[in-house]
Amino acid sequence: MSNDPYSARTRELFAAPAHAGCPDGALSATIEDQGVRIRLAAICAGDEITALGFEAWGCPHVIAAAEAFCASYEHRPVVELLDFSASDLMQSLSVPVEKAGRILVIEDAVRSLGSIVREALDSKD
Amino acid sequence: MIYLDYAASTPVDAHVAEAMTALMTVAGNYANPSSTHAAGRRSVEYIAHAAGQLADLLNTDADRLIWTSGATESDNLAILGGAYFRQKRGRHLITMRTEHKAVTDPMNVLERQGFEVTWLDPESNGVLDIAKLEVAMRDDTQLVSIMHVNNETGVVQDVRKIGAICRERNVLLHVDAAQSVGKLPIDLGSWPVDLMSMTAHKVYGPKGIGALYIADRPGVHVDPLLFGGGQQRRLRPGTLPAQQIVAFGVAADVARLRMQDDLAHLTVMRDRFWSGISDLPGISINGDFESGFPGILNVSIEGIEGESLLLALEPICVATGSACNSKSQEPSYVLRALGLSDELAQSAIRFSFGRPTRSEDIDFAIERYRSAIEMLRRIAPERVA
Numbered sequence: 001m002s003n004d005p006y007s008a009r010t011r012e013l014f015a016a017p018a019h020a021g022c023p024d025g026a027l028s029a030t031i032e033d034q035g036v037r038i039r040l041a042a043i044c045a046g047d048e049i050t051a052l053g054f055e056a057w058g059c060p061h062v063i064a065a066a067e068a069f070c071a072s073y074e075h076r077p078v079v080e081l082l083d084f085s086a087s088d089l090m091q092s093l094s095v096p097v098e099k100a101g102r103i104l105v106i107e108d109a110v111r112s113l114g115s116i117v118r119e120a121l122d123s124k125d
Numbered sequence: 126m127i128y129l130d131y132a133a134s135t136p137v138d139a140h141v142a143e144a145m146t147a148l149m150t151v152a153g154n155y156a157n158p159s160s161t162h163a164a165g166r167r168s169v170e171y172i173a174h175a176a177g178q179l180a181d182l183l184n185t186d187a188d189r190l191i192w193t194s195g196a197t198e199s200d201n202l203a204i205l206g207g208a209y210f211r212q213k214r215g216r217h218l219i220t221m222r223t224e225h226k227a228v229t230d231p232m233n234v235l236e237r238q239g240f241e242v243t244w245l246d247p248e249s250n251g252v253l254d255i256a257k258l259e260v261a262m263r264d265d266t267q268l269v270s271i272m273h274v275n276n277e278t279g280v281v282q283d284v285r286k287i288g289a290i291c292r293e294r295n296v297l298l299h300v301d302a303a304q305s306v307g308k309l310p311i312d313l314g315s316w317p318v319d320l321m322s323m324t325a326h327k328v329y330g331p332k333g334i335g336a337l338y339i340a341d342r343p344g345v346h347v348d349p350l351l352f353g354g355g356q357q358r359r360l361r362p363g364t365l366p367a368q369q370i371v372a373f374g375v376a377a378d379v380a381r382l383r384m385q386d387d388l389a390h391l392t393v394m395r396d397r398f399w400s401g402i403s404d405l406p407g408i409s410i411n412g413d414f415e416s417g418f419p420g421i422l423n424v425s426i427e428g429i430e431g432e433s434l435l436l437a438l439e440p441i442c443v444a445t446g447s448a449c450n451s452k453s454q455e456p457s458y459v460l461r462a463l464g465l466s467d468e469l470a471q472s473a474i475r476f477s478f479g480r481p482t483r484s485e486d487i488d489f490a491i492e493r494y495r496s497a498i499e500m501l502r503r504i505a506p507e508r509v510a
Binding site for chain 1: 432433437508
């Protein structure tokens with residue numbers, strides 16, 4: 001039985017958060033809740049997300065989850081942000097159930113970012 | 126791995142390990158000390174010698190010591206046993222909010238059984254204002270429990286002054302000395318302390334062995350919590366683990382001989398560490414640097430999440446809160462009692478130093494702490510307005 005509260009994947013993402021920081025000129029959404037502060041930022045070209053970044057104040061699972069989201073959603077359609085679900089992140093990082101609320105803050109931030117980006121795109125049309 | 130968690134546990138000293146293992150094998154003396162044959166009697170002699178070694182460290186008589194499984198059991202026996210023994214005289218107890226769970230939990234149990242407990246708050250530096258204790262004393266107060274060195278902050282309480290107040294009123298004073306026995310001078314020959322809890326594994330002995338000192342004075346006694354044998358005057362029955370007791374005795378002897386050198390070494394290590402990080406913006410010491418035990422340095426830093434800091438510090442082994450609370454996500458109740466905000470309490474890291482700590486370890490820890498703070502601050506967003 002392991003006493004390690006973090007999965008290998010969580011440790012890996014936490015140790016090297018390649019997407020930490022918000023790209024210049026990006027649209028962003030910030031949410032503070034459940035002892036977590038998260039800012040997600042996106043640069044888009046048309047309907048595609050070209051770059052993602054994050055800033056986070058939270059436990060290692062939050063930082064790893066933010067990094068995992070950014071790494072997997074670049075070059076995907078903006079519309080996917082709007083119905084993003086954090087359940088895959090929770091599973092892939094083996095997030096303990098007592099921290100589920102913190103990861104759901106990321107879900108809220110992603111959806112909020114999606115709305116902001118969508119609104120910006122619509123205003124250009 | 127850099128181990129800076131000596132307040133949680135220490136490695137077994139080589140002399141201690143040698144004495145302990147020598148007793149356990151067929152070539153040693155493994156007999157049950159309750160047996161009346163020659164081998165059993167030899168075990169009793171070994172135990173008596175160890176009790177003498179521990180008594181020498183504390184300047185008391187060996188027959189005032191009851192062997193237990195560790196400080197938690199000693200605390201339970203002192204508080205529950207002491208309260209039960211004195212309950213016909215009164216059912217009021219006094220303790221501090223910054224005590225170890227091994228003290229607060231038995232106090233909670235007593236509250237549920239109808240005893241009254243007064244919980245004293247420390248000053249912001251963790252030290253008890255003695256006047257608060259005097260005010261809290263009542264005619265029916267029977268027991269005060271105040272720890273010597275706080276396990277999270279290293280704050281040292283003046284147990285002699287506290288004991289003097291208790292003696293004036295014929296109130297028992299129990300002192301949890303798990304963090305101070307073998308590390309700071311203790312003189313039970315002159316200190317007005319009635320009950321003192323201690324453990325071997327914080328002082329380079331093995332886990333699983335501790336002791337409770339019970340003063341030889343009228344009205345000082347505890348009711349037993351365990352039953353099933355006549356050992357130790359029926360106060361704490363059970364087969365005595367001779368090899369662990371011998372180990373505790375040797376650890377006590379080593380500690381007595383090394384204490385001044387150990388204290389000087391811990392002071393150098395702590396001061397080196399603090400001077401390497403004290404310029405970081407928003408950093409503060411929890412406790413009292415000047416009068417605190419030099420083996421423990423508890424620091425908080427603004428704008429940092431403690432759990433992430435702990436992971437970013439790896440491979441340094443340190444603690445958030447106390448080891449006993451380390452699975453909890455809650456900020457330390459000890460630091461909250463000092464008046465820290467949840468966020469500042471949550472950022473706290475306890476660095477604790479020991480005999481094996483080297484200057485290189487400290488320098489590595491300084492570098493790692495600074496880089497972890499820099500990284501976590503860099504990726505943290507501004508607060509939402």
